[in-house]
Each structure stands twice: as C-alpha cells, then as structure tokens.
Amino acid sequence: MADSVVNWDGKWTTDWEGALAKRTERMTSSIIRETLKLMSTPGLISLGGGMPAPELFPIREFQEACRYILEHEGPQALQYSVTEGYPPLKQYLVAKMQKYGVPAEEENILIVNGSQQALDLIGKVFLNPGDTVLTDRPTYLGAIQAWSSYEARFVTVPLDDDGTRVDLMEDILKRERVKFIYSLPNFHNPAGVTLSLERRHKLVELAARYGVFIVEDDPYGELRFEGEDITPIIVLHKENTIYLSTFSKTLAPGIRLGWIVAPARVLGRLVQAKQAADLHTSIFVQMIANDICQRGFLRQHVKNIRNMYRERCAVMLSAMEKYFPPGVRWTRPQGGLFLWVILPEGTDSMELLKAALEEKVAFVPGSAFYPDGVSGKNTLRLTFSTATPEMIEEGIKRLGKAIERQLAQCKKVQ
Amino acid sequence: MADSVVNWDGKWTTDWEGALAKRTERMTSSIIRETLKLMSTPGLISLGGGMPAPELFPIREFQEACRYILEHEGPQALQYSVTEGYPPLKQYLVAKMQKYGVPAEEENILIVNGSQQALDLIGKVFLNPGDTVLTDRPTYLGAIQAWSSYEARFVTVPLDDDGTRVDLMEDILKRERVKFIYSLPNFHNPAGVTLSLERRHKLVELAARYGVFIVEDDPYGELRFEGEDITPIIVLHKENTIYLSTFSKTLAPGIRLGWIVAPARVLGRLVQAKQAADLHTSIFVQMIANDICQRGFLRQHVKNIRNMYRERCAVMLSAMEKYFPPGVRWTRPQGGLFLWVILPEGTDSMELLKAALEEKVAFVPGSAFYPDGVSGKNTLRLTFSTATPEMIEEGIKRLGKAIERQLAQCKKVQ
Numbered sequence: 029m030a031d032s033v034v035n036w037d038g039k040w041t042t043d044w045e046g047a048l049a050k051r052t053e054r055m056t057s058s059i060i061r062e063t064l065k066l067m068s069t070p071g072l073i074s075l076g077g078g079m080p081a082p083e084l085f086p087i088r089e090f091q092e093a094c095r096y097i098l099e100h101e102g103p104q105a106l107q108y109s110v111t112e113g114y115p116p117l118k119q120y121l122v123a124k125m126q127k128y129g130v131p132a133e134e135e136n137i138l139i140v141n142g143s144q145q146a147l148d149l150i151g152k153v154f155l156n157p158g159d160t161v162l163t164d165r166p167t168y169l170g171a172i173q174a175w176s177s178y179e180a181r182f183v184t185v186p187l188d189d190d191g192t193r194v195d196l197m198e199d200i201l202k203r204e205r206v207k208f209i210y211s212l213p214n215f216h217n218p219a220g221v222t223l224s225l226e227r228r229h230k231l232v233e234l235a236a237r238y239g240v241f242i243v244e245d246d247p248y249g250e251l252r253f254e255g256e257d258i259t260p261i262i263v264l265h266k267e268n269t270i271y272l273s274t275f276s277k278t279l280a281p282g283i284r285l286g287w288i289v290a291p292a293r294v295l296g297r298l299v300q301a302k303q304a305a306d307l308h309t310s311i312f313v314q315m316i317a318n319d320i321c322q323r324g325f326l327r328q329h330v331k332n333i334r335n336m337y338r339e340r341c342a343v344m345l346s347a348m349e350k351y352f353p354p355g356v357r358w359t360r361p362q363g364g365l366f367l368w369v370i371l372p373e374g375t376d377s378m379e380l381l382k383a384a385l386e387e388k389v390a391f392v393p394g395s396a397f398y399p400d401g402v403s404g405k406n407t408l409r410l411t412f413s414t415a416t417p418e419m420i421e422e423g424i425k426r427l428g429k430a431i432e433r434q435l436a437q438c439k440k441v442q
Numbered sequence: 443m444a445d446s447v448v449n450w451d452g453k454w455t456t457d458w459e460g461a462l463a464k465r466t467e468r469m470t471s472s473i474i475r476e477t478l479k480l481m482s483t484p485g486l487i488s489l490g491g492g493m494p495a496p497e498l499f500p501i502r503e504f505q506e507a508c509r510y511i512l513e514h515e516g517p518q519a520l521q522y523s524v525t526e527g528y529p530p531l532k533q534y535l536v537a538k539m540q541k542y543g544v545p546a547e548e549e550n551i552l553i554v555n556g557s558q559q560a561l562d563l564i565g566k567v568f569l570n571p572g573d574t575v576l577t578d579r580p581t582y583l584g585a586i587q588a589w590s591s592y593e594a595r596f597v598t599v600p601l602d603d604d605g606t607r608v609d610l611m612e613d614i615l616k617r618e619r620v621k622f623i624y625s626l627p628n629f630h631n632p633a634g635v636t637l638s639l640e641r642r643h644k645l646v647e648l649a650a651r652y653g654v655f656i657v658e659d660d661p662y663g664e665l666r667f668e669g670e671d672i673t674p675i676i677v678l679h680k681e682n683t684i685y686l687s688t689f690s691k692t693l694a695p696g697i698r699l700g701w702i703v704a705p706a707r708v709l710g711r712l713v714q715a716k717q718a719a720d721l722h723t724s725i726f727v728q729m730i731a732n733d734i735c736q737r738g739f740l741r742q743h744v745k746n747i748r749n750m751y752r753e754r755c756a757v758m759l760s761a762m763e764k765y766f767p768p769g770v771r772w773t774r775p776q777g778g779l780f781l782w783v784i785l786p787e788g789t790d791s792m793e794l795l796k797a798a799l800e801e802k803v804a805f806v807p808g809s810a811f812y813p814d815g816v817s818g819k820n821t822l823r824l825t826f827s828t829a830t831p832e833m834i835e836e837g838i839k840r841l842g843k844a845i846e847r848q849l850a851q852c853k854k855v856q
Contacts, residue, residue: 041650042682044708047621049570049592055714079522087516094508102501106694108493141555145720152591156463173718177566178463207461236455268456280520282725294458300469304587305719306559310727311696 051157054176069388073423075410076390078217078365081340082414084333085280086325093319101315109311111303113139113287117318121287129263130271135292138299139309143247143274143286145302147174150208150243150270152301153294155180159207162200164192166368166397166404168217168245171210180207182399189359191216191223194230201238208241208270213261215248215364218397218409222362225258232265242269247277247286250330252363253338267291275317277365278330283313336413337365343417344410344424351428353435358410365413368394370406372435377408380434387426465571468590483802487837489824490804492631492779495754496828498747499694500739507733515729523725525717527553527701531732535701543677544685549706552713553723557661557688557700559716561588564622564657564684566715567708569594573621576614578606580782580811580818582631582659585624594621596813603773605630605637608644615652622655622684627675629662629778632811632823636776639672646679656683661691661700664744666777667752681705689731691779692744697727750827751779757831758824758838765842767849772824779827782808785820786849794822794848801840 097105112118118137125132140146147170155161157179163171165184172182183204185196191213200206211231213223223231235242244261262269274286288298302308320326341361348358348369355372369391371377377393384390394407415423511519526532532551539546554560561584569575571593577585579598586596597618599610605627614620625645627637637645649656658675676683688700702712716722734740755775762772762783769786783805785791791807798804808821829837 039650040681041653042655043653044655044705047568047655048711049566049568049573051570052567052711052714055711055718057714057717077522082517082521085517085520087512087520090516090520091509091512094512095505098501098505098508102504103496103499104696106499106501106504106696107496108491108690108695141720141724144718148719152463153466154461154463156465159463170718170721177715177718236453239455239457241456241458241461267454276522280726281522282518282520283727284720284722284724291458297462297466297469300466300471301591303471304469304558304584304591305562306555306698307584308698310555310698310724312694313697313724313727 051177051179054179056173072385072388072390073415073419073426074390075412075415075420075423075427076392077414078411079414080277080281080365081333081336084329084336086320086329089320089325090280090316093316097312097315097319105312105315107311109308111299111308113137113309114311114314114318116322117314120318120321125289128260130260130266130289132289136289136295138288138290138295138302139314140286140288140302141306141309142276142281142284143245143272144170144174145305146272146286146288147171147245149288149298149301149305151175151178151180152305153297154207160204161208161210162197162204162206162240163210163399164212164216164219165399166218166394166407167210167399168212169396171245172397172399184399187216187219187221189221191221191227192231194227194234197231197234201234201240206238206240208243209235210243210245211261212245213258214246215251215361215366217248217364218366218368218392218394220359220361220364220367222258228259228261228264232261235265235268244269244271246271247274248364249273250278251334251337251365253334253341254362262289270294278326278333279317279320283317285309285313285317334363337363340412340415340417340420341367343420344412347421347424351425353428353432355435356431365411367410367412369408369410371408371431372438373406374438375406375434377405380408380430383430383433384427387430389423389426389430391427465591465593468593470587486799486802486804487829487833487840488804489826489829489834489837489841490806491828492825493828494691494695494779495747495750498743498750500734500743503734503739504694504730507730511726511729511733519726519729521725523722525713525722527551527723528725528728528732530736531728534732534735539703542674544674544680544703546703550703550709552702552704552709552716553728554700554702554716555720555723556690556695556698557659557686558584558588559719560686560700560702561585561659563702563712563715563719565589565592565594566719567711568621574618575622575624576611576618576620576654577624577813578626578630578633579813580632580808580821581624581813582626583810585659586811586813598813601630601633601635603635605635605641606645608641608648611645611648615648615654620652620654622657623649624657624659625675626659627672628660629665629775629780631662631778632780632782632806632808634773634775634778634781636672642673642675642678646675649679649682658683658685660685661688662778663687664692665748665751665779667748667755668776676703684708692740692747693731693734697731699723699727699731748777751777754826754829754831754834755781757834758826761835761838762842765839767842767846769849770845779825781824781826783822783824785822785845786852787820788852789820789848791819791822794844797844797847798841801844803837803840803844805841
C-alpha cells in the first residue's frame with residue numbers, strides 16, 4: 029500500500045495497513061482490468077479484453093427506450109425499488125429461461141449488476157474461509173477474484189476440446205470436501221471450448237452423488253455461431269444448480285445488468301446478500317433494458333452478433349494458420365468471444381506480452397486464468413469480438429512476429 | 443429457508459442449508475425493504491421508507507442527458523469501463539469536495555452503486571469476523587446490514603440533540619479494540635440530529651488518540667434547510683477518514699450512484715474489492731449523471747429540494763404538536779429527510795405499526811436501527827420528504843389516533 033497522496037501532509041494516526049481484513053491478502057487487481065488502461069496507446073490493436081463489438085451497440089434502441097421510459101414512467105425509473113429486480117424484466121427473463129427448458133418462475137430470478145455481482149453474492153452466501161471450489165484450469169478470472177476475496181481454496185481439473193475433463197473429477201470429489209463446482213459450459217472463457225452433452229450428464233451425476241451443487245456461468249450461450257445448442261446444466265439438474273447470465277454480451281456491458289436463476293430457497297439468501305451489498309440494481313437501467321427486450325429487439329440482434337463473431341473468429345483462425353510459427357496450437361470455438369493459444373513448452377506469455385506490446389498488439393497472458401496464478405505460462409487468451417477483421421488480420425500478423433522473436437530467444441537461452 | 447418451489451419436483455441432492463456460509467446467520471431482510479412492498483396498499487400514507495420526493499426528480503434533465511450522451515458518446519456509454527469510475531465525473535466530484543474544504547484529487551475518489559455499496563466495500567476491506575465497530579444507537583440500518591454480513595460486533599453510544607454522545611466514547615475506546623467509528627454527522631438517519639462542531643473536534647481527537655479511523659456517512663449534508671453548515675469530519679481529519687456520499691438524495695436514487703473519498707492508499711484497496719464485486723458502476727448512468735451535473739443543474743435544484751423539505755418538515759412538526767398525545771417526544775431536524783419519535787416507556791412500536799397500518803399509515807419501528815435489534819422498542823422513524831404536506835398532515839393525524847389507541851391499551855395491560 030504505497031502512500032501516493034503527497035499533498036495530504038497531516039498526521040497519519042491510523043495504521044491503515046494493520047487495519048486491513050485478512051481476506052485482503054487474497055485480493056489483487058485483475059491483469060485484464062489493468063490492460064484496459066493500456067488500450068488508449070495509439071495504434072495498439074487489442075485482442076485482450078473480453079469486450080463485445082461496439083459497432084453493434086443498439087444506440088438507437090437505447091435512445092427510444094430512454095425517451096419512452098422517462099416520458100411515461102419517469103418517477104418510478106428514478107425512485108428506490110425492490111432488491112429482487114423490476115418485475116416486468118423478471119417476467120421477460122422467466123419467458124426466456126422457459127424457452128431454454130428451465131421452469132423458472134419470478135421467485136427464481138434475481139437481477140444483479142452484471143454477472144460479476146452474481147459471483148460475488150454466491151461467494152458471500154456460501155463460502156467460509158478455506159472452503160473448496162472445484163473449477164476448470166484455466167477458468168474465468170473474475171470468478172477467481174470474486175471467490176478469492178472470500179478466502180476460497182481452488183482445486184482444478186484440466187480442459188480439452190470437449191470442455192472440462194469430467195472424468196478426472198470423481199477422484200477430487202472423493203478426496204476433498206468441495207462446496208460447489210463452477211462450470212462455464214458454453215464457449216468457455218478463456219478457453220473457447222464447449223462442454224459436450226455426454227459430459228454434462230456425467231457432471232450432473234457426479235454432483236448429485238457427492239451432494240455438491242453446480243454454479244453454471246453462461247454469459248455466451250446465445251452466441252453460438254456454429255453447431256447445435258446443447259442442453260444447459262440447470263435443465264438437467266435444476267434443484268441443485270445456480271445459473272448465471274448477463275445482458276453484457278447481447279445488449280451492452282456498460283449498463284451492468286445480469287441475472288441469477290436459482291431454487292427459491294437459495295434465491296432468498298442471495299436477495300438478502302444483495303440488499304446488504306447495494307440495495308438494488310439501477311431501476312432506471314432495468315426499465316430501459318426491459319423496454320428494449322420486450323419489443324423483441326434481441327431476436328434479430330443476437331443473429332447479427334453471431335454473424336459478426338463467426339466472421340471474425342474465422343478471420344482470426346485463418347490468420348493464425350498463416351502467421352503463427354509451427355508448434356503453436358489453439359482451440360476452435362463454436363461461439364462466444366475467445367480462443368485459447370498454447371505455445372511450445374518453456375515459452376512465457378508474460379515475456380511475450382512485452383514483445384507483443386512493442387509490436388503494438390495486446391492479449392491476456394494465460395496464467396491470469398489459473399487459480400494458482402503461476403500455471404499456464406505458455407498459454408494466452410485472444411478475443412475475436414472487438415477488433416475489425418482487418419485489425420484482427422494485422423494483429424495476428426504482429427503477434428506471429430512477436431511469437432517468432434520470443435521462440436528464437438528461448439532457443440538461444442537453451 | 444422454506445422451500446417454496448412447488449413446481450420443481452426433482453431430486454434435491456444438495457443440502458443447501460448445510461452449504462451456507464457462517465456469515466449468513468447474521469443476514470436478515472431489512473424491515474424497510476419489506477415495508478416498501480406494503481407501499482402499494484391503496485390509500486396507505488407511508489411515512490416509512492427514506493425516499494426523496496418524486497415530484498422533484500429532474501426527468502427533463504435526464505431526457506436531455508440521455509439524448510446527448512447516446513448521440514455523442516454512445517459506444518463509450520455502453521462498453522465496459524474502468525473500476526475507479528468515469529474520470530469526468532470524478533473531476534466533478536473533486537471540485538465539489540474541494541468546495542467542502544476537502545483537498546481530494548481524482549485518486550481519492552471511487553464511484554460506487556449508491557453509498558450502500560460503499561458500506562459493503564468498507565466491510566469487505568476492513569472487517570474480520572468479530573471485529574468491533576463503534577456506532578451510534580440508533581444508527582443507519584443499511585450499515586448494520588452491510589457489516590453484519592462480515593460478522594462485525596457493534597458497540598454503541600447514545601445520541602442527544604447535538605448528535606453522538608462523544609463524551610461516552612473514550613471509555614469504550616479504552617476498553618474495546620475498535621476497528622473504526624461510524625458517524626452520520628448531518629441530519630442523522632434515523633434520528634434527524636446533527637453533530638455539533640465542538641463534538642466533531644472531540645471525536646477527531648479521540649479517533650487520533652486511539653488510532654482508529656472514522657467512516658463519515660454524509661448522504662444528506664447538502665439538504666440543510668435551517669441553520670449553518672458545519673465543517674465535515676474529513677476536513678478535520680482527512681488522513682484518517684473515509685467519507686461517503688451519494689446522488690440518491692439530490693439527483694435520484696433509482697440510478698444507484700454514490701462515491702467514496704479516502705486516502706489513496708485506502709482507495710486502492712476499495713477499488714480491488716469493487717472490481718471483484720461487480721467490475722464497475724454502470725458507465726451509462728455515470729455519463730448521464732455527469733452530463734446533468736456538469737451543466738450546473740444541481741445548484742438550483744438542491745435549493746428547491748431544501749425548500750420543499752423545510753416546508754414538509756414544518757408541517758409534520760406542527761401536525762405532531764396537534765395530533766400526538768402528551769408524553770410523546772421527537773427531534774427537530776435542520777435538514778435531511780427524517781425525524782425520530784420517542785414514545786412513553788413501555789410502548790412497543792412494532793405493535794403500534796399494526797395499529798397504524800389499520801389506520802392506513804406506515805412508519806419504521808425504531809428497533810430496526812439498533813444493532814442489537816431489540817433496544818429502542820418505544821421509538822420510531824418518520825420520513826417527511828416523500829408525502830405531500832396534505833398527506834403528512836393526514837398521516838400524522840392517523841398516526842396520532844393509532845398512538846392513542848396503543849397508549850390506552852398499554853394502560854389497560856398495566
């Protein structure tokens with residue numbers, strides 16, 4: 029904790045460092061959030077942050093919804109509201125979830141400030157210090173952050189092209205007292221892979237046998253641009269699953285709007301935690317999003333997003349074929365925003381990032397996605413959603429150059 | 443945890459109750475949030491929830507700001523943003539705080555989802571289970587909720603017409619290892635009283651001597667409608683104070699927008715906690731609020747709010763003179779939204795609430811504001827900001843009737 033307030037020259041009578049709670053030892057800043065700050069470097073092509081394509085933001089629809097809501101329901105949109113969420117938006121989500129085969133009712137839904145808050149509330153309600161969470165390796169960085177701040181322990185299983193290696197879970201469930209399993213079944217962040225239906229069934233069987241629940245994080249489920257939808261875990265195991273999703277990847281992330289689906293008994297606890305955390309999610313934002321959604325806007329819009337991401341993913345894959353040196357492997361996503369690159373053993377993607385920034389291209393080093401913070405040194409995550417096809421082509425070309433430099437250096441060192 | 447999901451008839455393989463974290467034992471639903479749900483009873487006059495007057499919500503200004511921001515800065519307003527907050531809004535707050543005499547810079551400010559989130563983040567960063575917080579009795583319910591969920595212990599000192607009985611603090615500070623002191627110096631929620639300048643100096647001296655920091659919660663500071671402004675605690679003790687405020691009472695609560703001012707060393711920790719909690723506050727909302735504020739709108743608007751609340755408070759005070767039976771006492775606020783009523787010893791305001799609801803008037807029973815949850819049975823909080831003068835007059839008349847019935851019943855029992 030460096031003291032950077034040079035102009036505050038009075039007396040420090042507080043031992044701020046000594047006053048910190050123990051859990052702060054586990055809190056760090058996300059490398060992704062930090063790289064967001066780099067984004068303004070002129071000429072830099074970022075394949076880093078997991079940001080949706082801003083060209084597709086439905087600005088006109090937001091304008092219309094703002095006008096309508098403020099004109100017709102202004103006082104309600106600006107006043108305090110209930111913690112659970114705006115009832116018409118919950119009804120919209122009930123219908124949406126029912127299309128997925130999830131028999132959710134309003135009492136099963138809680139609206140949150142983006143699904144990061146869902147992860148935080150789950151931690152608050154379920155995690156004692158030292159409790160064990162079973163995740164993939166790699167897994168979503170935000171989940172590691174959220175649960176580290178409740179002093180969770182992580183045990184992990186690896187991924188392959190069919191998602192989580194569920195076959196390796198039972199040994200862990202036998203050996204460890206796992207509190208819950210965290211799963212990102214569709215277009216995994218960061219790995220881009222999807223959990224097969226067979227493995228979903230197997231996962232649910234295991235969870236039931238060992239009496240652990242599943243947290244199913246599904247921010248990208250609607251963004252499948254290839255292949256067929258696969259039944260969500262919550263449909264297979266609804267009494268024992270907490271499901272999370274978000275409007276960040278379909279509508280806009282800047283409004284911070286997500287939701288939780290859970291058994292009513294569980295939802296009530298999450299509502300209490302949310303009430304203590306921030307009373308409720310902006311009703312103004314909820315009413316605007318509801319207005320846009322109720323008009324049926326997302327149906328066509330999500331198709332446009334899928335088409336754009338299909339193209340950008342294809343451009344990235346073929347550019348990697350062209351510009352990446354032999355020995356580099358990567359995943360082939362059927363949806364979502366991300367793919368995963370595995371460099372030859374011994375390469376360090378943190379070192380590569382320095383070389384890449386010199387070439388004016390950015391990515392996220394893979395070790396950020398490992399709960400131990402040190403594995404996966406030879407991996408990295410690329411985002412294909414944000415940059416245009418031309419920028420992706422150029423960015424991958426620059427990255428290929430940086431990788432070649434890096435590999436040459438590795439050989440020299442050896 | 444009652445299972446109310448009758449339609450989810452599959453197998454419950456999870457022991458949800460057993461899976462709960464220990465801290466959930468301390469989580470409850472706020473009686474205020476619950477009474478919000480009663481508000482829709484036809485004909486009910488609520489003097490309960492702490493809601494600003496909806497007639498004054500600046501709907502036209504919101505319309506203009508939405509139009510402007512979406513037209514000129516739409517992609518930025520809808521994309522992910524930095525955790526710390528929208529820089530121009532932070533600059534606006536820097537200028538605002540400097541007018542208060544607080545030499546804050548941008549690095550001292552964090553934008554949050556309403557000041558309830560500030561309370562939560564402070565709990566997360568500073569409170570280990572069992573840590574002691576020194577508060578008033580009564581004190582703000584949301585603070586009790588936020589810090590109970592981090593398993594805090596509360597020690598308390600009473601209030602009088604000059605605010606916190608600071609003279610009773612030293613004994614506690616000698617005896618207990620207090621982590622921090624929580625203070626609501628201006629127009630206290632729920633008590634309506636204001637901490638005198640003399641006591642502020644004394645409070646700061648004590649905090650310095652015992653090396654504890656102060657959390658200064660100031661949501662109503664701008665809403666003084668009588669008397670002179672008093673120097674904020676953070677001005678007297680800036681290196682050792684975390685200051686919170688909000689746009690909820692000046693602009694609108696439905697947007698959920700507040701801020702924290704703290705030494706940069708502390709702020710960095712709060713930023714990390716916020717990042718894990720929800721990445722960032724809606725940038726859409728921040729940009730709209732910033733647009734409204736930068737145009738200088740609040741200067742006149744806050745005067746209008748003060749004028750309205752001055753009138754409503756006066757109406758409530760004179761109606762109480764008229765309709766309340768002898769033996770009932772109350773505070774005389776110089777600003778804010780609330781006043782505090784003390785019934786004769788032996789009266790139970792929870793019982794009174796039932797009688798009041800029969801008369802179609804609502805308030806918040808005082809025990810909700812006591813960390814022990816049982817003291818203050820003969821007290822209650824009234825809000826003068828929400829109802830019109832006519833409704834306040836009528837509401838107090840009804841409440842007077844309910845109090846009389848209740849006092850008559852008490853005598854009978856005795």
